[in-house]
């Protein structure tokens with residue numbers, strides 16, 4: 001057997017060979033050299049056995065059949081999740097991405113049609129395309145501030161109305177192409193004013209909803225002296241494009257419908273208190 005770290009293995013490569021059929025007939029779970037290869041027969045609450053540190057592609061299902069696992073425990077023990085690790089795990093309801101993971105791989109949860117809740121840890125920087133495609137029960141997906149790349153809900157059911165909330169105004173969002181858009185037309189994007197989420201939503205004609213932090217006039221997701229400068233310059237009509245007031249909702253701190261010196265005073269107070 002080759003050294004496991006360099007060897008990528010998938011159930012699909014061995015199925016229907018006598019060796020694999022025997023292995024599958026004798027075991028509910030197939031684990032080879034620390035790699036979880038096959039959990040297709042599992043149901044209900046599933047705990048990843050000790051000693052497993054890789055979840056192989058299609059271990060829980062493929063595009064024809066899937067396991068009936070409803071929850072998965074022990075994900076924090078896993079060093080590598082391969083592409084498509086949980087494809088068609090159709091009874092899986094929720095999942096917390098462990099804080100050991102930096103990249104959510106390609107199609108990791110594709111076709112998990114019962115998946116309602118996913119918590120993405122702060123360690124995640126990259127979410128590959130289709131990681132949550134065809135997750136029709138996923139009503140809301142929060143993409144945390146540390147995520148720098150989101151590959152989209154690629155080729156999902158067009159009626160899928162997931163709301164994707166981007167907490168990083170500069171997250172690179174892959175919009176796909178005209179023929180292969182990376183979001184269904186019924187998806188809703190939420191993000192800061194003038195953020196990448198806003199620009200993608202506008203380009204793809206998707207519904208966009210602004211999120212904002214009170215006082216965050218430059219819409220970078222943080223409250224700082226830069227916001228004070230933004231409002232001051234805006235009041236004097238003396239700003240460059242970069243310094244422009246981006247979120248009038250955030251700048252109108254006393255919510256009286258206009259931005260004036262009283263908002264500036266309120267913002268200064270907020271900054272001093274922080």
Ligand SMILES: [Ca+2]
Nearest residue numbers: 216220222227
């Ligand atoms: Ca700010």
Ligand SMILES: [Ca+2]
Nearest residue numbers: 252254256258
């Ligand atoms: Ca005001």
